[in-house]
């Protein structure tokens with residue numbers, strides 16, 4: 001599934017990844033985001049797929065390239081290239097299967113091993129529509145998220161509950177971090193440019209004896 005939508009001019013383009021155990025609903029979260037579709041009979045993902053999703057934050061149009069891979073180890077593509085350049089991750093578990101919650105430690109280890117240090121991670125407890133089969137309380141999700149310093153949300157790809165919100169939260173946070181970085185970079189460049197200009201002195205030495213004029217330059221940083 002590669003849904004391309006280069007129809008609109010965007011201000012920023014960034015990569016985000018979906019991670020979590022097999023059958024937690026990653027591909028359905030992606031199809032909900034990209035095409036507003038849900039499939040009860042979806043097949044396990046093999047390799048890597050991706051789709052684009054545009055979102056407006058303030059006056060900026062942001063295009064997210066969202067990657068989805070297999071939760072099953074044997075179908076996964078090379079891990080390091082999956083995470084390379086990703087600024088955000090939706091880390092998904094299934095609220096009806098405790099093991100998918102317990103395996104989050106493994107996923108967090110992997111994302112921190114291969115992802116960038118300031119990657120924005122949102123913990124997503126999917127399948128909230130199946131609350132009568134619940135094996136993981138929302139409080140458990142919230143506590144883990146707090147412990148790990150990440151955001152948390154329960155979603156239902158099936159009922160289209162909170163899927164956009166989780167994604168928006170990730171994008172807004174990425175945008176905040178990047179805008180801050182841009183600003184710091186701009187400030188640094190301005191300071192550098194300012195000190196170069198201020199530090200340039202032109203010293204004019206007048207040699208009265210020969211009545212000739214010599215010039216020399218000195219620069220300080």
Ligand SMILES: Nc1nc2c(ncn2[C@@H]2O[C@H](COP(=O)(O)OP(=O)(O)OP(=O)(O)O)[C@@H](O)[C@H]2O)c(=O)[nH]1
Pocket residue numbers: 020021022023024025026027028029039040041042043044045046069070071072126127128129130155156157158159
């Ligand atoms: N009830 C319910 N079922 C869901 C939800 N999201 C996904 N499913 C179902 O869960 C099953 C697995 O969904 P996928 O999206 O294929 O899971 P995945 O995480 O991509 O799995 P892998 O590709 O194997 O890693 C499918 O039968 C989906 O219909 C949800 O929010 N509610």
Ligand SMILES: [Mg+2]
Pocket residue numbers: 026027028043044045068069070071
């Ligand atoms: Mg899948």
